[in-house]
Amino acid sequence: MLVLSSSSKTLPRYMDSFAGVKMRTPSSDESGLKKGPWSPEEDKILVDYIQKHGHGSWRALPKLAGLNRCGKSCRLRWTNYLRPDIKRGKFSDEEEKLIINLHAVLGNKWAAIASHLPGRTDNEIKNLWNTHLRKKLLKMGLDPVTHRPRTDHLNLLTSLQQILAAAKIVSSYTNPCDINNALRLHSDATQLAKFQLLQQNMFQVTGATTSNSDPLNPFVPLNSLQDGFLNDVLGLNHSNLQNLHHDDNSLFQIHPNFQNFEALQQPTKDGSLNADLSPSNSLPNLVSASPERSPVKEAENVNANSKDCSNPCSTTFELTWGDFMDEDATETYWKGFIDQHSNQTWSTVP
DNA sequence: AAACTTTCCAACCGCGGGACT
DNA sequence: AAGTCCCGCGGTTGGAAAGTT
Numbered sequence: 086m087l088v089l090s091s092s093s094k095t096l097p098r099y100m101d102s103f104a105g106v107k108m109r110t111p112s113s114d115e116s117g118l119k120k121g122p123w124s125p126e127e128d129k130i131l132v133d134y135i136q137k138h139g140h141g142s143w144r145a146l147p148k149l150a151g152l153n154r155c156g157k158s159c160r161l162r163w164t165n166y167l168r169p170d171i172k173r174g175k176f177s178d179e180e181e182k183l184i185i186n187l188h189a190v191l192g193n194k195w196a197a198i199a200s201h202l203p204g205r206t207d208n209e210i211k212n213l214w215n216t217h218l219r220k221k222l223l224k225m226g227l228d229p230v231t232h233r234p235r236t237d238h239l240n241l242l243t244s245l246q247q248i249l250a251a252a253k254i255v256s257s258y259t260n261p262c263d264i265n266n267a268l269r270l271h272s273d274a275t276q277l278a279k280f281q282l283l284q285q286n287m288f289q290v291t292g293a294t295t296s297n298s299d300p301l302n303p304f305v306p307l308n309s310l311q312d313g314f315l316n317d318v319l320g321l322n323h324s325n326l327q328n329l330h331h332d333d334n335s336l337f338q339i340h341p342n343f344q345n346f347e348a349l350q351q352p353t354k355d356g357s358l359n360a361d362l363s364p365s366n367s368l369p370n371l372v373s374a375s376p377e378r379s380p381v382k383e384a385e386n387v388n389a390n391s392k393d394c395s396n397p398c399s400t401t402f403e404l405t406w407g408d409f410m411d412e413d414a415t416e417t418y419w420k421g422f423i424d425q426h427s428n429q430t431w432s433t434v435p
Numbered sequence: 436a437a438a439c440t441t442t443c444c445a446a447c448c449g450c451g452g453g454a455c456t
Numbered sequence: 457a458a459g460t461c462c463c464g465c466g467g468t469t470g471g472a473a474a475g476t477t
Contacts, residue, residue: 196464
């Protein structure tokens with residue numbers, strides 16, 4: 086005997102519609118079989134038949150039971166809604182935690198996850214995941230696919246690479262001496278990327294909070310411990326980096342990714358970088374793991390060699406940039422961009 | 436209060452794989 | 457071995473409710 090719960094949340098869909106809640110417009114396909122929401126009569130026929138005979142062949146069932154539905158629709162209605170052992174209603178905190186843990190191990194294997202939650206269907210769990218749990222993880226700063234801290238800063242690296250390519254194009258549009266400007270931009274951008282990554286992790290180590298109110302400013306106030314860490318251990322100067330931001334706001338305006346720094350400010354759970362900077366990444370690394378051959382250093386070297394504006398210095402420039410720029414992908418994009426925004430002043434780095 | 440947007444979830448769709456012929 | 461059938465799964469859709477402007 087099928088017993089339906091009386092709470093509104095646990096009512097079958099057609100009962101919801103009686104209460105003035107949801108209702109799907111019924112329809113039928115070319116073969117004349119009915120589609121859309123099930124009526125109470127149809128449910129009763131299906132339940133009565135299965136209780137008497139079992140479902141047997143789903144394909145044969147509709148005809149045998151006298152339903153104008155396809156077997157697939159009958160199976161879905163039974164397994165997701167009419168089965169007597171289905172537990173309906175709100176998921177408990179324990180169930181949600183279990184689903185999150187199982188998802189971390191099994192991924193989107195909803196049926197496998199459902200097998201660990203008696204009375205819950207894969208469809209219900211999938212819906213819960215897509216509407217609630219996914220967002221919950223995102224809010225916690227976790228990637229809902231990998232369950233690891235989010236790696237939005239990789240977007241920043243990509244953005245920076247595009248900016249660097251843009252700087253190169255700008256320099257080719259203008260005076261060769263502007264190469265120095267381009268290289269400075271490159272150096273600064275690389276330093277900025279490095280700082281961003283470090284800052285993310287420093288939140289974990291030193292317990293900084295994200296009280297930054299300026300969405301365009303990636304810098305939050307640092308306490309003395311953090312400032313000391315930057316200076317003493319990394320040889321970076323926070324004030325200089327901040328000035329870089331204020332001096333060259335264009336850096337933050339020319340690409341949409343720069344306008345979403347909240348994501349970058351999200352502290353990670355375990356403080357690990359979790360950044361995939363492997364060669365499999367389609368774009369080459371911007372921040373080298375090796376201090377002997379970092380883009381910063383290379384750019385600085387080139388910069389030093391090209392101080393004389395009379396020196397075309399294009400050979401060195403091309404070599405250096407060519408080491409880590411995806412020219413085809415980025416130049417087309419930025420040439421179009423520059424053509425559209427030719428009155429922008431971002432190329433004129435002082 | 437009307438218009439618009441977002442959320443929610445039952446139902447549908449298409450595909451892959453196992454069973455059967 | 458090859459072809460067909462059927463089932464189960466995961467992704468997506470559609471439309472009403474709920475929320476926001």
